[in-house]
Amino acid sequence: MRIMGLDVGSKTIGVAVSDPLGWTAQGVTTIRRKSTAADVETLKQLVARYGVEEVVVGLPRNMNGTFGPRAGEARAFAARLEADLGLPVHLYDERLTTVAADKILLEADLSRRRRRAVVDQVAASIILQGYLDRRGQNGV
DSSP: OEEEEEEEOSSEEEEEEEOTTSSOEEEEEEEEOOOHHHHHHHHHHHHHHHTEEEEEEEEOOOTTSOOOHHHHHHHHHHHHHHHHHOSOEEEEEOTTHHHHHHHHHHHTTOOHHHHHHHHHHHHHHHHHHHHHHHHHHTTO
């Protein structure tokens, strides 16, 4: 069963997909945001292409655990996805995923331009891998 992970930002959406066994996450693409309807349509195509059965959306939280305005936007987007895709959509704490993604890409010695192009995919992979790891620990 494949699971899709999303790092939803105001300008882009990073997309990652698990392997068929649901053990590892791989970055797939970065979607340039146009409108919610267009974004959902693009995600529908990716869901069909990869045979996705669940979606995980990163939920932004403040470092103290509280939710800011971006969390409300992520929840609304997740609810829209769940309704339009007809798949279960889960929220997963995404604190520091972009920071971790930047660190990984810096260590890989990628140029600033290349890092900017893939950072959202890497962040989506980190969100999805965290979800997969937690899910495996819980025996789900």
